[in-house]
Amino acid sequence: xxxxxxxxxxxxxxxxxxxxxxxxxxxxxxxxxxxxxxxxxxxxxxxxxxxxxxxxxxxxxxxxxxxxxxxxxxxxxxxxxxxxxxxxxxxxxxxxxxxxxxxxxxxxxxxxxxxxxxxxxxxxxx
Amino acid sequence: xxxxxxxxxxxxxxxxxxxxxxxxxxxxxxxxxxxxxxxxxxxxxxxxxxxxxxxxxxxxxxxxxxxxxxxxxxxxxxxxxxxxxxxxxxxxxxxxxxxxxxxxxxxxxxxxxxxxxxxxxxxxxxxxxxxxxxxxxxxxxxxxxxxxxxxxxxxxxxxxxxxxxxxxxxxxxxxxxxxxxxxxxxxxxxxxxxxxxxxxxxxxxxxxxxxxxxxxxxxxxxxxxxxxxxxxxxxxxxxxxxxxxxxxxxxxxxxxxxxxxxxxxxxxxxxxxxxxxxxxxxxxxxxxxxxxxxxxxxxxxxxxxxxxxxxxxxxxxxxxxxxxxxxxxxxxxxxxxxxxxxxxxxxxxxxxxxxxxxxxxxxxxxxxxxxxxxxxxxxxxxxxxxxxxxxxxxxxxxxxxxxxxxxxxxxxxxxxxxxxxxxxxxxxxxxxxxxxxxxxxxxxxxxxxxxxxxxxxxxxxxxxxxxxxxxxxxxxxxxxxxxxxxxxxxxxx
Numbered sequence: 250x251x252x253x254x255x256x257x258x259x260x261x262x263x264x265x266x267x268x269x270x271x272x273x274x275x276x277x278x279x280x281x282x283x284x285x286x287x288x289x290x291x292x293x294x295x296x297x298x299x300x301x302x303x304x305x306x307x308x309x310x311x312x313x314x315x316x317x318x319x320x321x322x323x324x325x326x327x328x329x330x331x332x333x334x335x336x337x338x339x340x341x342x343x344x345x346x347x348x349x350x351x352x353x354x355x356x357x358x359x360x361x362x363x364x365x366x367x368x369x370x371x372x373x374x375x
Numbered sequence: 376x377x378x379x380x381x382x383x384x385x386x387x388x389x390x391x392x393x394x395x396x397x398x399x400x401x402x403x404x405x406x407x408x409x410x411x412x413x414x415x416x417x418x419x420x421x422x423x424x425x426x427x428x429x430x431x432x433x434x435x436x437x438x439x440x441x442x443x444x445x446x447x448x449x450x451x452x453x454x455x456x457x458x459x460x461x462x463x464x465x466x467x468x469x470x471x472x473x474x475x476x477x478x479x480x481x482x483x484x485x486x487x488x489x490x491x492x493x494x495x496x497x498x499x500x501x502x503x504x505x506x507x508x509x510x511x512x513x514x515x516x517x518x519x520x521x522x523x524x525x526x527x528x529x530x531x532x533x534x535x536x537x538x539x540x541x542x543x544x545x546x547x548x549x550x551x552x553x554x555x556x557x558x559x560x561x562x563x564x565x566x567x568x569x570x571x572x573x574x575x576x577x578x579x580x581x582x583x584x585x586x587x588x589x590x591x592x593x594x595x596x597x598x599x600x601x602x603x604x605x606x607x608x609x610x611x612x613x614x615x616x617x618x619x620x621x622x623x624x625x626x627x628x629x630x631x632x633x634x635x636x637x638x639x640x641x642x643x644x645x646x647x648x649x650x651x652x653x654x655x656x657x658x659x660x661x662x663x664x665x666x667x668x669x670x671x672x673x674x675x676x677x678x679x680x681x682x683x684x685x686x687x688x689x690x691x692x693x694x695x696x697x698x699x700x701x702x703x704x705x706x707x708x709x710x711x712x713x714x715x716x717x718x719x720x721x722x723x724x725x726x727x728x729x730x731x732x733x734x735x736x737x738x739x740x741x742x743x744x745x746x747x748x749x750x751x752x753x754x755x756x757x758x759x760x761x762x763x764x765x766x767x768x769x770x771x772x773x774x775x776x777x778x779x780x781x782x783x784x785x786x787x788x789x790x791x792x793x794x795x796x797x798x799x800x801x802x803x804x805x806x807x808x809x810x811x812x813x814x815x816x817x818x819x820x821x822x823x824x825x826x827x828x829x830x831x832x833x834x835x836x837x838x839x840x841x842x843x844x845x846x847x848x849x850x851x852x853x854x855x856x857x858x859x860x861x862x863x864x865x866x867x868x
Contacts, residue, residue, distance in 0.1 A: 261659040265666050272671045303651070332654055359661035362669040 252276040256286030257301035269362045283307025301330045326372040329355040384408045385415030386432040398486045412438025423451040428496045432459045455496045537629030582612040606633045646704035717752040721785040727764040739777035747786035751865040759839045767796045775800035794861045802853040812837040
């Protein structure tokens, strides 16, 4: 089964996402910050990364950029976990995320478990 | 003549005294007589201000008229003395006048002559009194002016705002300490100097000179922001005009905005910080509820499922409120028009309508869009305008019952692009209409009870539209529907 790295500074969120993914049989590993996430991505070589955007030490955009610029890791699919900045312009995220990051997909926090699993399955099947 | 006028007649001849008394009493004067110099002088000494006029015989036994006069001058120098002279010689009259008599009347005289002389004397007295009054008044008003000046000076010194006044030549005639501080000018020896020598800020100098220009006589004031050192100063420069409309000089009022801006920035930071700090835990709460509801942690009873669904709904509402607060704080920070680009409003609206179709269908509301004719581009922030129409269309669907209709129309209206969102929903009560764009205002009624909202949406919409120099208006009839009209200025080059 595929190995998934979850990177988020909020341990509760890491736990919640872990439960969802483990229930589907994925092997899960966790990092609690951008720097740790970047390290684990390189050492553990996961099949997919679920990456939070807002982290105090190194934010998700930077982690994403660094991985995507490195030929060794650029093939790892990245699913960004974003917090919806505003309801009024939810749609802006569709465009902004696509344009401004090289992440493979994104999903708003909090996420419906089924939605998260569907996105991950899609990314892994590519 | 006035009855209050008291006249003293000093003459040794009873005929003269009686004659004078008779004539002047008829004129309404009060006449007191003395039959020699000593008695007369005594009467005056007893009450120096008691008489207005003294009729004084020069030649009397005992104390002579001249002697009486000299003595009287010591007691009351302003007492008017009219000399009666039996000799009718110019010499004695001149001598008496030299000694301070006001006038003379030769013996024998007719009643008319006496009346004339006395009334002339009284006239003189009246003028003197008038002159005295005027002098006192002048002194008083001078004192008032001095008081006023000191009052103005005190007010100016205490003011937190700076004041800089120039004459019509642009010379500085008045400044207060606040102005000196804000403009970074010394307080010494600046008065009467041309503004250019006092202030360094070219924008301020231009404004003052500009207001003084005769061809700018229709310009009443110029408001601008000055960056002086690390301070941001708002300056209002206005012309001072005479009643005839002639420019007499300028007044500039300076307001230090630095502190205010800093405060505003801090408020924005605070709101953003709090919102972020609030949002993360609520996200986590909702995430966990989602897991449990999904059955990933074990089976749930119906009761548990119901309670958790409610909890999830409430935390979702809280999250929306925080998101709206964040949006507001961003607009306050001037981010509503951050990325300006030429936009086709109809394309933005079309995109929004497409996104909403699913929701409308689910609710059984017909959603239609009409684009009337070619639409000129506007200059705007795509994300924020999208938010505006998203909000309006979303609201329209929310407040329209099943089988209703939401219609969106875009058209060019002169120099403006007009977008109308019409629904056949529950409408807004007339009394609530003026307040629906206020922050946190929500219409509460039986019909809106089931509708979730934060009450911030329309105030955000209004802020964004206004940041685009546009306007938004609303018309509504209860039970029939609501129409929102957004007007945005088209791009001109």
